[in-house]
Amino acid sequence: MTGIENWIEKLKKAEKTCLLQDGRRKIHYTFPDKTELAEEYNVQTGELLIRKWRKKSTLGATLPWEFEVGQAMENPIQGSETCDIRENSNNPIFTRQDTISSFQWRIRNMFYSSDNYFVELDEQQRSLIVKTKNKKYYKKFTIPDMERIGMGLNSKSLSYSHANNTLIITYMKPSEFINMEKLISAELSKTKASKDGDVECNPS
Numbered sequence: 001m002t003g004i005e006n007w008i009e010k011l012k013k014a015e016k017t018c019l020l021q022d023g024r025r026k027i028h029y030t031f032p033d034k035t036e037l038a039e040e041y042n043v044q045t046g047e048l049l050i051r052k053w054r055k056k057s058t059l060g061a062t063l064p065w066e067f068e069v070g071q072a073m074e075n076p077i078q079g080s081e082t083c084d085i086r087e088n089s090n091n092p093i094f095t096r097q098d099t100i101s102s103f104q105w106r107i108r109n110m111f112y113s114s115d116n117y118f119v120e121l122d123e124q125q126r127s128l129i130v131k132t133k134n135k136k137y138y139k140k141f142t143i144p145d146m147e148r149i150g151m152g153l154n155s156k157s158l159s160y161s162h163a164n165n166t167l168i169i170t171y172m173k174p175s176e177f178i179n180m181e182k183l184i185s186a187e188l189s190k191t192k193a194s195k196d197g198d199v200e201c202n203p204s
Contacts, residue, residue, distance in 0.1 A: 003149035004180045018191040048098050069096050107167040114162035121155040
């Protein structure tokens with residue numbers, strides 16, 4: 001069985017609930033080991049907006065959600081007395097937000113000129129590397145989606161651009177991966193919404 005087949009089978013066996021709310025299709029998975037996966041899709045476009053994971057600790061306690069795609073809603077600090085120390089608002093902010101055809105990351109607050117950036121692919125370690133000529137920024141990260149199915153990376157699929165103080169990194173999804181997502185969408189069509197009436201949660 002291939003990595004893609006293993007992943008699809010794992011999703012099939014998980015407990016699933018589906019909710020249509022505020023223009024989003026929200027899917028919640030619970031796996032046999034009690035690990036939870038929550039995803040949110042744009043109903044109109046089918047684009048993945050949020051993917052987050054929650055696991056159990058070794059003692060069985062529920063750990064906080066970890067975002068893989070999208071980010072948590074920020075809680076604004078009310079009043080100056082709430083917190084004396086705040087994160088510098090000019091620090092680089094790294095987030096992932098995919099499209100239908102690509103994995104995509106945005107690093108905001110990158111104020112250097114566009115020729116200052118290097119974006120490379122380490123095919124052996126299946127990771128992407130972002131760094132600057134002036135050695136002010138370095139980040140190494142993977143594509144968990146590709147890791148889960150054991151699929152390697154190809155430097156020809158990688159590109160990046162810089163505009164409005166934001167570095168945008170794009171990795172085009174392989175055709176095999178896109179086909180897998182279509183198969184998963186077909187499987188999700190069998191899951192009905194748990195709220196807002198008896199509405200079948202058909203993928204776009």
